[in-house]
Amino acid sequence: MQLKSLEHLLTLLSFVVGGVVGAATSWRDMEKRQFQTDAVCDTSYVWASNSKQQTPCIVAAYVNGACGTNTYKVTKLIDGNRYNAPNATNANPCSCSWASYNLLSACTACQNMAQSIPTWDAWVYQCSSYLGNSYFPADITLASGTSIPFYAGTNPVSWPNHQFDPVQAKAIAAQSTLTPATSIPLPTDHRRQRRSVPE
Numbered sequence: 001m002q003l004k005s006l007e008h009l010l011t012l013l014s015f016v017v018g019g020v021v022g023a024a025t026s027w028r029d030m031e032k033r034q035f036q037t038d039a040v041c042d043t044s045y046v047w048a049s050n051s052k053q054q055t056p057c058i059v060a061a062y063v064n065g066a067c068g069t070n071t072y073k074v075t076k077l078i079d080g081n082r083y084n085a086p087n088a089t090n091a092n093p094c095s096c097s098w099a100s101y102n103l104l105s106a107c108t109a110c111q112n113m114a115q116s117i118p119t120w121d122a123w124v125y126q127c128s129s130y131l132g133n134s135y136f137p138a139d140i141t142l143a144s145g146t147s148i149p150f151y152a153g154t155n156p157v158s159w160p161n162h163q164f165d166p167v168q169a170k171a172i173a174a175q176s177t178l179t180p181a182t183s184i185p186l187p188t189d190h191r192r193q194r195r196s197v198p199e
């Protein structure tokens with residue numbers, strides 16, 4: 001069955017079943033379940049979560065899902081595995097965004113698999129036309145209920161060797177709490193976008 005029609009069926013069902021209980025509530029709950037992860041972050045990576053205490057793994061699901069049907073799951077890494085770079089099938093402005101790379105890298109690191117973090121250059125090998133000048137495409141709306149943590153707005157070419165660095169990212173995260181947006185100049189896009197400004 002097409003995902004779209006399944007969605008419609010579920011919506012219809014939730015209205016029928018939830019009629020008395022409140023269909024609006026059922027719809028809201030369903031919306032939340034569209035972004036998933038079973039990856040668990042080590043407690044030493046609390047800094048990598050956003051202000052809503054969402055791990056980089058679940059925020060990455062929001063970011064990657066934003067170019068599709070707002071349905072995305074970031075699966076946990078099994079030993080030795082890494083997240084796949086965008087390929088011809090799934091490359092888009094979201095999966096090729098700075099935010100997606102930074103968040104999936106932080107998600108890799110927080111599972112104590114920092115050795116599996118790819119370089120930005122390897123990551124965007126098949127992104128060509130989807131690369132942008134900002135951390136997330138300005139014309140795409142991120143679903144509500146999340147926010148992109150400040151360190152994930154970093155241009156990946158500024159990481160050492162163009163490779164996400166958890167130590168530097170942690171320092172940026174700490175900085176953003178102490179002196180918001182002063183020590184790291186924001187491209188104008190960060191200010192123009194209302195919904196997904198990195199914290």
Ligand SMILES: *[C@@H]1O[C@H](CO)[C@@H](O)[C@H](O)[C@H]1NC(C)=O
Pocket residue numbers: 084087088089090
């Ligand atoms: C692209 O990546 C996805 C997810 O990693 C994978 O399932 C798919 O087979 C890949 N497609 C190609 C053409 O390599």
